[in-house]
Amino acid sequence: MPKAKGKTRRQKFGYSVNRKRLNRNARRKAAPRIECSHIRHAWDHAKSVRQNLAEMGLAVDPNRAVPLRKRKVKAMEVDIEERPKELVRKPYVLNDLEAEASLPEKKGNTLSRDLIDYVRYMVENHGEDYKAMARDEKNYYQDTPKQIRSKINVYKRFYPAEWQDFLDSLQKRKMEVE
Template sequence: MGLSLDPNVTLPCRPRAEKESDVQEKANVEVAGIENAKSEVVTELENEAAQITRLERHIAPGEVQFLTNLLLKYGNDYKRMVRDKSNYYQHTYKQLKRKCEAFLLSKQGEQAMRQLEQQQM
């Protein structure tokens, strides 16, 4: 491009009124095309979201055994679980409560509790 004494003469600008109208026209044309595309894309995404299944957190076998033993000994008494000597990771009250609740809601927890009920019968 180089240097120029008067950039307004070298690069003429359109009046401001033309710029605004051009922008509005372009926006109207683009919006009309985007609305149709959005509706198709949105419906595809909604269909995908409806099909997604939530992945369940896997609980390690050692932790399953640890939690089942604590639940059998103490039930829902998390304060006594904290003081248990098998709690060698020194989990706190809230940590044990969260782990036990997640364990009982998981498929592994349901299976473990069913097995224990069958053994006791």
């Protein structure tokens, strides 16, 4: 639908807006955030992506960095010219990335506190008798003996040192009782 005649207003200049800050924020939002802190701190915004990564010793294109060799060697290809190595001006970035990659992986998954308490209670009261565990009143979910055994095995796998300490403490209790 067309607008009514005389209802359009001309655009007025906003004097109260800080154009420099507006442009800076727009540029910052337009540029992607680099997740890796090592690369982000060494990044020079005045240089291109290729120049930045070359200074850090990283490859822009992995296909060119590690080319596939052709199986057949022709007589004409003997005189292959080698590209000169690019100068790595920021080797600390590469060293930091390698050090971070060599760290052991952190376990992300753990068992719930309820399951740990359940397994400890069952083993403490019944030992290796899984049928008695299945008949126990604390077996709220009515687990079968095989299900209980698998839960105990999961606990053993997740916390081997803690499991061994638990068994040692059970042995000490038995020795004290006798």
